[in-house]
Amino acid sequence: MKIASWNVNSLNVRLxxxxxxxxxxxxxxxxxxxxxxxxxxxxxxxxEELGYCAVYSGQKTYNGVALLSRTPLTEVQIxxxxxxxxxxxxxxxxxxxxxxxxxxxxxxxxxxxxxxxxKLEWLSHVRTWLEEELARHTRLAVVGDxxxxxxxxxxxxxxxxxxxxxxxxxxxxxxxxxxxxxxxxALRLSPQSEGIFSWWNYGALAFRRNWGLRIDHVLLSGELxxxxxxxxxxxxxxxxxxxxxxxxVVAEFA
Numbered sequence: 001m002k003i004a005s006w007n008v009n010s011l012n013v014r015l016x017x018x019x020x021x022x023x024x025x026x027x028x029x030x031x032x033x034x035x036x037x038x039x040x041x042x043x044x045x046x047x048e049e050l051g052y053c054a055v056y057s058g059q060k061t062y063n064g065v066a067l068l069s070r071t072p073l074t075e076v077q078i079x080x081x082x083x084x085x086x087x088x089x090x091x092x093x094x095x096x097x098x099x100x101x102x103x104x105x106x107x108x109x110x111x112x113x114x115x116x117x118x119k120l121e122w123l124s125h126v127r128t129w130l131e132e133e134l135a136r137h138t139r140l141a142v143v144g145d146x147x148x149x150x151x152x153x154x155x156x157x158x159x160x161x162x163x164x165x166x167x168x169x170x171x172x173x174x175x176x177x178x179x180x181x182x183x184x185x186a187l188r189l190s191p192q193s194e195g196i197f198s199w200w201n202y203g204a205l206a207f208r209r210n211w212g213l214r215i216d217h218v219l220l221s222g223e224l225x226x227x228x229x230x231x232x233x234x235x236x237x238x239x240x241x242x243x244x245x246x247x248x249v250v251a252e253f254a
Contacts, residue, residue, distance in 0.1 A: 003251045005217075006030065007032075008246075009244040010035070038060050051070055057088040064088050065144070067102055073094070101130070101143070104144055105122070106118055106147065120171070126178075141219070179219070183219040
């Protein structure tokens with residue numbers, strides 16, 4: 001099995017790139033974030049032509065998430081249960097005995113801002129829900145743009161970013177609270193080289209200089225972690241013309 005996640009930063013703009021990537025890599029499931037499409041405009045038929053069914057939750061201009069799967073999706077959940085939120089940031093479903101939760105965590109804007117407090121509150125509700133999901137599903141993957149670089153090695157220049165949103169102490173503590181549930185960071189299951197990032201700003205030649213952050217993640221329950229054989233970031237799409245500022249993250253399983 002192959003599970004992938006990609007913040008495409010507008011599916012309307014990046015659709016040809018997503019289709020090409022699906023044809024090349026053929027993941028069993030691809031989780032998308034920042035689709036920025038209302039549900040009525042989601043290109044279901046285009047993905048069906050490639051053999052993928054889809055579940056999605058979108059809105060105009062902002063946010064939006066989706067799951068594309070080569071096998072039927074069941075037990076679909078849109079949004080965080082018991083938490084009212086107009087922003088479309090969560091979709092979950094079960095395929096082939098694996099529960100996949102796709103998250104687009106709020107950015108937080110700036111430490112101390114209203115959006116920052118919303119981010120921490122949102123993550124608290126996600127943690128409560130995921131604890132329940134783990135109790136029901138021993139094979140669970142939480143994937144997506146989590147908008148947190150959990151350690152200094154996930155930041156190209158920790159001094160430059162110190163105290164800023166995406167790397168602040170409370171955000172990293174919220175990320176750790178997910179791991180404390182029993183989830184494991186798939187990329188850290190095996191030794192990795194330095195400088196592995198998944199997001200690079202569009203400006204300052206950041207991608208060429210590898211001035212990035214690792215904020216896109218695949219977190220796995222213990223059972224799935226034992227089956228994971230590899231996890232990697234595919235940098236190639238970030239070098240495309242008119243790319244997303246994020247690169248896909250891929251986990252492969254026995």
